[in-house]
Amino acid sequence: MKTLIEIFPKYNIQTDVKLGNYTNTRVGGPADWCFWPKTQAELKEVVQYANEQNILITVLGNASNLVITEDGLSGLVIFLTEMKQIKALGNHIVVEAGAWIIETAQMAYEYALTGLEWAAGIPGSVGGAVFMNAGAYGGQIDQVLESTDVITADGRLKTYAAAELAFGYRHSLIQETGDIIVSATFVLKPGKRSVIGAKMADYNERRAQKQPLEFPSCGSVFKRPTGYFAGKLIMDAGLQGYQIGDAQVSTKHAGFIVNRGHATGSDYVNLIKHVQTTVYQTFKVDLETEVRILGRK
Numbered sequence: 001m002k003t004l005i006e007i008f009p010k011y012n013i014q015t016d017v018k019l020g021n022y023t024n025t026r027v028g029g030p031a032d033w034c035f036w037p038k039t040q041a042e043l044k045e046v047v048q049y050a051n052e053q054n055i056l057i058t059v060l061g062n063a064s065n066l067v068i069t070e071d072g073l074s075g076l077v078i079f080l081t082e083m084k085q086i087k088a089l090g091n092h093i094v095v096e097a098g099a100w101i102i103e104t105a106q107m108a109y110e111y112a113l114t115g116l117e118w119a120a121g122i123p124g125s126v127g128g129a130v131f132m133n134a135g136a137y138g139g140q141i142d143q144v145l146e147s148t149d150v151i152t153a154d155g156r157l158k159t160y161a162a163a164e165l166a167f168g169y170r171h172s173l174i175q176e177t178g179d180i181i182v183s184a185t186f187v188l189k190p191g192k193r194s195v196i197g198a199k200m201a202d203y204n205e206r207r208a209q210k211q212p213l214e215f216p217s218c219g220s221v222f223k224r225p226t227g228y229f230a231g232k233l234i235m236d237a238g239l240q241g242y243q244i245g246d247a248q249v250s251t252k253h254a255g256f257i258v259n260r261g262h263a264t265g266s267d268y269v270n271l272i273k274h275v276q277t278t279v280y281q282t283f284k285v286d287l288e289t290e291v292r293i294l295g296r297k
């Protein structure tokens, strides 16, 4: 049988790729195949082929909100990081899904458009941010997204208006559809560059003070339980600094689990379970993960 590399010799497809080289936690075993499409046309062609052949597809942006176990991922992993064009058109910013949300916020600043300042320090792609309905400091994707283009599981191009995306706290419809987000259109408001820039600097300063940015991590591991803060519950349960292997509940912000050197996906998974069990036993509060845990199926 021909391999994906033989079928698409001109595309950037590689086999047996160590995913830990690409994840923000630095953990993750091998993927059977990885593909970095440069255009929507390349993406569509390979997705259609993979679907016809029943090859499992996993789409990743900047891999900043997930833990991949050491068994890695079967099938085809698609990284959208090469599809990263950003254009400002009047009050709109039209951006390909692989662009950093940080660079999108930067572009908004350059064009004196307000509404994306909160995203200035989120280390994810636009696709990942829409998928997760990312947010910070009172801002959230659903407040500024006008529409998003996707490639459906069967390889068709489709546009969703933001109102169709059933956005909720760290939730979007795309989490259920299996669509691949290829671009997003944000609608912003004219603002004053100096004010926008000052807000971005303030948010980034607050991030640097509170978050363990000096270590690899996947951001806040748990969703905020109603009426509580995950980090405070974890701290009050005495878990700050608790470590399994090289995965450690951050001593700076207990809502983060950092990789202190050579953590594995299993260290992360075991520590997440330990935190959930301890917090439940102590406070009878269920901590639901915000990060997605992926492994071979």
Ligand SMILES: Cc1cc2nc3c(=O)[nH]c(=O)nc-3n(C[C@H](O)[C@H](O)[C@H](O)COP(=O)(O)OP(=O)(O)OC[C@H]3O[C@@H](n4cnc5c(N)ncnc54)[C@H](O)[C@@H]3O)c2cc1C
Pocket (backbone or CB within 6 Å): 024, 058, 059, 060, 061, 062, 063, 064, 065, 066, 080, 097, 121, 122, 123, 124, 125, 126, 127, 128, 129, 130, 131, 132, 133, 134, 135, 136, 174, 179, 180, 181, 182, 211, 213, 217, 218, 219, 220, 292
């Ligand atoms: C230090 C740090 C700080 C963070 N701060 C915040 C914060 O303040 N607020 C916040 O909300 N998040 C935060 N995060 C989490 C993370 O950066 C965001 O959730 C980000 O939006 C995820 O984007 P990504 O490209 O890294 O997604 P990935 O981690 O690559 O993927 C996350 C999920 O989205 C899916 N996905 C990604 N791209 C696509 C696509 N194009 N089409 C379909 N599905 C896709 C993946 O399959 C996966 O299930 C932080 C993370 C870190 C490490």
